[in-house]
Amino acid sequence: MKQLLWEENALVQAMGRLEEQSVKEVVSQLTAAGYDNHSIFALLNQGVDQVGKLFESGEYFLADLIAAGALYSNVLSHYDLLCAGKQKKCRGRVLIGVMAHDIHDIGKDVITGLLRVEGFEVIDLGTDVCTERFVTAALQYRPRIIAMCGMLSYSCVEMQRTAVALEKAGVRSFAKVIIGGGCVNESVCESVRADAFFCEPMQTLEFCKIVTAQPGE
Amino acid sequence: MASASLDYPIVWIESGLHNTPKKLTAALQESLRKVHCDRVLMAMGFCGNTVAHLKTGNFEMVLPRADDCISLLMGYRERQCAVREAPTYFLTKGWMDGERNIWTEYRYAIEKFGQAQGQRVFDMMFGSYTRLGVLDTGAYPIAEIMPDADKIAGALGLACQIIRADCHLLRQLLTGPWPEESFICIPQHSELALKDLQLRGI
Numbered sequence: 249m250k251q252l253l254w255e256e257n258a259l260v261q262a263m264g265r266l267e268e269q270s271v272k273e274v275v276s277q278l279t280a281a282g283y284d285n286h287s288i289f290a291l292l293n294q295g296v297d298q299v300g301k302l303f304e305s306g307e308y309f310l311a312d313l314i315a316a317g318a319l320y321s322n323v324l325s326h327y328d329l330l331c332a333g334k335q336k337k338c339r340g341r342v343l344i345g346v347m348a349h350d351i352h353d354i355g356k357d358v359i360t361g362l363l364r365v366e367g368f369e370v371i372d373l374g375t376d377v378c379t380e381r382f383v384t385a386a387l388q389y390r391p392r393i394i395a396m397c398g399m400l401s402y403s404c405v406e407m408q409r410t411a412v413a414l415e416k417a418g419v420r421s422f423a424k425v426i427i428g429g430g431c432v433n434e435s436v437c438e439s440v441r442a443d444a445f446f447c448e449p450m451q452t453l454e455f456c457k458i459v460t461a462q463p464g465e
Numbered sequence: 466m467a468s469a470s471l472d473y474p475i476v477w478i479e480s481g482l483h484n485t486p487k488k489l490t491a492a493l494q495e496s497l498r499k500v501h502c503d504r505v506l507m508a509m510g511f512c513g514n515t516v517a518h519l520k521t522g523n524f525e526m527v528l529p530r531a532d533d534c535i536s537l538l539m540g541y542r543e544r545q546c547a548v549r550e551a552p553t554y555f556l557t558k559g560w561m562d563g564e565r566n567i568w569t570e571y572r573y574a575i576e577k578f579g580q581a582q583g584q585r586v587f588d589m590m591f592g593s594y595t596r597l598g599v600l601d602t603g604a605y606p607i608a609e610i611m612p613d614a615d616k617i618a619g620a621l622g623l624a625c626q627i628i629r630a631d632c633h634l635l636r637q638l639l640t641g642p643w644p645e646e647s648f649i650c651i652p653q654h655s656e657l658a659l660k661d662l663q664l665r666g667i
């Protein structure tokens with residue numbers, strides 16, 4: 249594993265300890281030192297991994313996971329401000345939402361923040377989004393990617409239902425459908441007939457970059 | 466089980482494992498590996514699909530079609546009706562008695578992050594809910610837990626309401642029969658596939 253510099257390690261540790269002020273300070277230092285967003289996000293994600301491990305070991309509570317999600321989103325906004333003025337290439341449009349009857353939005357917010365920082369235009373439909381709203385918005389905004397998010401078991405059912413409706417509406421001829429969140433895995437991806445599934449924000453981002461780097465409709 | 470005059474052996478699974486789905490799946494499979502009986506009745510829901518890919522041995526396995534334990538206690542349709550009425554966070558006495566209950570979470574957050582930030586964290590967790598639904602399953606005197614439920618609801622800014630949960634699915638799991646509409650029956654030496662985890666009547 250690559251040896252981390254002191255500042256890099258400080259960022260990972262501060263994120264792991266959920267120290268917002270320290271995280272923002274080190275992000276500012278690293279940005280000023282010329283670190284690109286990919287390197288900074290990779291360090292933040294190492295810190296998030298620490299939070300996850302501390303939660304699994306019982307040291308951290310659910311509140312810490314929520315705080316980590318909020319901190320991550322705040323840091324993305326902070327980073328966006330640091331980079332204000334830099335010309336950002338518009339990579340393409342992503343439609344995102346949490347499935348009907350599901351109101352778990354922290355993962356969605358993290359992905360939304362990450363995509364916006366990277367220059368994507370994100371249409372965020374929010375939580376408890378029914379099939380009809382996904383289809384209507386997809387036809388209205390014609391995104392390159394539709395991201396369906398869910399935490400609860402029945403979100404998988406909604407994902408299946410929505411994917412079928414998107415197909416019937418002809419949306420899949422111009423948009424990739426991806427799924428993410430606590431309820432998804434390879435089998436769910438297969439049953440939904442999604443183009444991909446993700447449990448990691450950076451993987452989602454990379455996929456969106458690859459899709460939008462190709463010519464659209 | 467007492468009300469149905471049943472005396473089945475029970476294998477308890479640590480509820481805290483819900484926080485670590487892979488460990489929950491592993492713990493369930495390990496418990497199934499150790500059982501010696503003809504049939505295992507799984508008194509749990511799909512729990513984020515953690516039951517997917519569980520394998521049976523020399524026994525049949527019966528699983529109720531419930532996405533989680535709330536639906537197991539009150540029924541999936543009833544739960545959906547309640548949620549449509551008001552976005553509801555559900556509680557039972559068991560969940561309030563647990564070591565990591567919502568009140569200990571709240572106290573932890575306030576202590577760790579301070580009143581303002583801790584409250585903000587909880588607003589994020591509960592911002593989409595408007596009601597704390599205390600399930601009256603008949604398994605405990607509901608009046609005894611209402612003072613604590615009121616205290617929690619007050620701190621979280623939610624309306625507090627008792628909601629009847631008749632446990633019909635749980636009762637039927639214990640007594641049978643297990644119609645396909647409400648239960649998944651996995652034969653011996655088989656695997657519970659993800660595609661089997663379909664809720665009905667949605």
